[in-house]
Amino acid sequence: MPKLAYGILILCAVSFLVEGCALSPQITNTPRSSIEQELLVSSLERGFETLETQNLAGATVIVDFYGLTPDKDFAKELLIAWLQAHQVHIVTDPKEAQLRVKVFAPVLGVDQAQSFVGTPTFTVPFLGVTIPEIPLFRDVRHIGHAAVESYTIEEDGGKFLEKSPKALGQSEYDDYTVLIIIHFTRNDMEKRGWDWTAF
Numbered sequence: 113m114p115k116l117a118y119g120i121l122i123l124c125a126v127s128f129l130v131e132g133c134a135l136s137p138q139i140t141n142t143p144r145s146s147i148e149q150e151l152l153v154s155s156l157e158r159g160f161e162t163l164e165t166q167n168l169a170g171a172t173v174i175v176d177f178y179g180l181t182p183d184k185d186f187a188k189e190l191l192i193a194w195l196q197a198h199q200v201h202i203v204t205d206p207k208e209a210q211l212r213v214k215v216f217a218p219v220l221g222v223d224q225a226q227s228f229v230g231t232p233t234f235t236v237p238f239l240g241v242t243i244p245e246i247p248l249f250r251d252v253r254h255i256g257h258a259a260v261e262s263y264t265i266e267e268d269g270g271k272f273l274e275k276s277p278k279a280l281g282q283s284e285y286d287d288y289t290v291l292i293i294i295h296f297t298r299n300d301m302e303k304r305g306w307d308w309t310a311f
Contacts, residue, residue: 150301174204216261219257225253
């Protein structure tokens with residue numbers, strides 16, 4: 113049997129073995145996966161922790177929240193709950209408010225980056241057989257980013273009082289694959305942790 117035929121048989125055998133160990137496709141029915149949601153919440157909470165709220169303590173406040181993504185609605189409610197937990201009295205009626213806080217989230221999203229060493233998916237010429245990707249090492253990084261800044265204005269008269277420094281929050285989730293069969297993840301959303309899996 114020619115050497116080319118032996119080579120093709122070996123590649124086919126490897127492809128069957130690799131397919132047996134491959135991860136199932138990830139399917140989501142929501143605009144954001146659960147990991148992305150956790151990353152955003154962790155990033156927002158870390159950003160909120162650096163917000164200066166001393167001037168709001170004891171005041172009656174109405175909050176306006178502006179962002180560039182649909183996540184701004186959730187972020188606004190999370191911020192309001194966080195302010196209430198820090199003894200800020202929040203109202204929705206402008207007539208009851210002493211201060212208006214305009215909050216802007218210029219950054220609110222999840223980025224993804226990937227490092228890969230191995231053989232990419234390719235099709236054997238003339239046979240039409242597709243050889244799956246064979247990762248020797250893969251690192252898929254998901255990074256949540258949140259940036260929040262606020263402007264405090266007197267509700268009666270509209271006098272500008274203060275602009276807060278930009279509050280930044282970031283969280284990470286890394287997904288590693290080593291030599292096809294070793295898979296583990298690392299994240300810092302709650303506490304730094306590792307999750308190992310072997311196929």
